[in-house]
């Protein structure tokens with residue numbers, strides 16, 4: 021699409037979202053609005069070591085609502101997590117699912133809310149309009165992110181690893197969209213520096229890939245540029261001073277905003293490769309993206325120099341007197357510096373990836389539907405080139 025054409029934009033549906041320090045306290049009221057009395061709170065083992073799941077459960081109990089906690093989700097959640105969670109929710113006879121955690125818990129909860137009412141293996145709960153038409157609608161969901169990265173609370177799909185195929189697949193459907201999202205930056209204060217950095221780079225990648233997408237639109241452009249500005253201004257601070265609530269708040273808003281925008285534009289090759297690295301090597305999502313982000317920007321520069329140049333301003337490195345080529349370079353260098361300063365730079369081979377793994381990674385990347393909106397057609401040779409350059 022050329023930018024002079026009028027884009028078609030489907031804005032929403034999105035969950036009603038409340039953003040505030042202390043927003044989590046609205047949880048009992050929202051569960052009552054849904055009409056549920058029995059709930060299951062889905063979280064992960066890492067979070068179970070923090071007070072957060074129990075605090076949320078206590079809020080519900082103090083308000084006369086029943087809750088059981090399923091905290092068995094793994095980072096890079098699997099179809100096995102979804103099978104176990106679906107059985108748990110069914111046994112609890114829950115009427116609503118509350119997801120509390122990062123993208124892993126939020127993604128798993130969407131598929132679990134669907135599995136609970138469809139007694140089928142998780143691998144059959146594929147995200148597609150046709151598949152959804154045959155399934156009972158998922159239980160209602162209230163999503164409470166505790167990382168600022170994925171924007172998972174904005175969409176209806178769970179990125180779930182199928183261990184048999186060692187690939188990430190998309191599960192869910194329209195009914196898996198959360199009814200409500202509670203965006204409470206206080207909940208992210210305990211996120212360790214490395215996970216904070218990974219989530220922040222995920223958020224930045226969403227905004228940048230959305231901005232460079234094959235089908236950009238002015239609505240998403242505005243959101244994406246603001247997300248880039250917020251991440252550039254706040255990520256270093258949140259990584260180095262974890263209890264800076266203002267920095268945490270800005271990042272949480274950025275992650276949610278990017279999640280809204282990318283639903284209208286899509287992502288691209290950074291996520292294609294990132295999913296294949298996560299599926300085969302269980303790398304944290306943001307770390308996987310960070311390893312290939314800059315090389316993918318260089319690859320896209322051939323068709324997106326003007327848009328890359330426009331990213332220089334929110335990244336804080338624009339020089340209006342200089343050419344688009346200069347500003348595009350400056351933007352790419354600014355991303356490279358940020359990735360290095362939050363200590364996510366590295367080479368694929370440092371993460372257990374062998375040179376012989378590159379062809380499989382390239383094949384998985386090409387099979388990922390996320391490439392549909394990449395600004396430039398991507399061939400196996402292109403992906404292999406990016407992987408080699410970053411290996």
Ligand SMILES: NC(=O)c1ccc[n+]([C@@H]2O[C@H](COP(=O)([O-])OP(=O)(O)OC[C@H]3O[C@@H](n4cnc5c(N)ncnc54)[C@H](O)[C@@H]3O)[C@@H](O)[C@H]2O)c1
Nearest residue numbers: 066067095096122123124166167170172179207210211305
């Ligand atoms: N649905 C989507 O649109 C979408 C978009 C991007 C990524 N994803 C998926 O999201 C997953 C990654 O999510 P993530 O980056 O949020 O990481 P995550 O959910 O895997 O969490 C990372 C780690 O941080 C811990 N943690 C989370 N919040 C914490 C807190 N407040 N305090 C202490 N520890 C905390 C978790 O226990 C976990 O060990 C991947 O599986 C990825 O594929 C989904």
Ligand SMILES: [Fe+2]
Nearest residue numbers: 170222226305
């Ligand atoms: Fe992502």
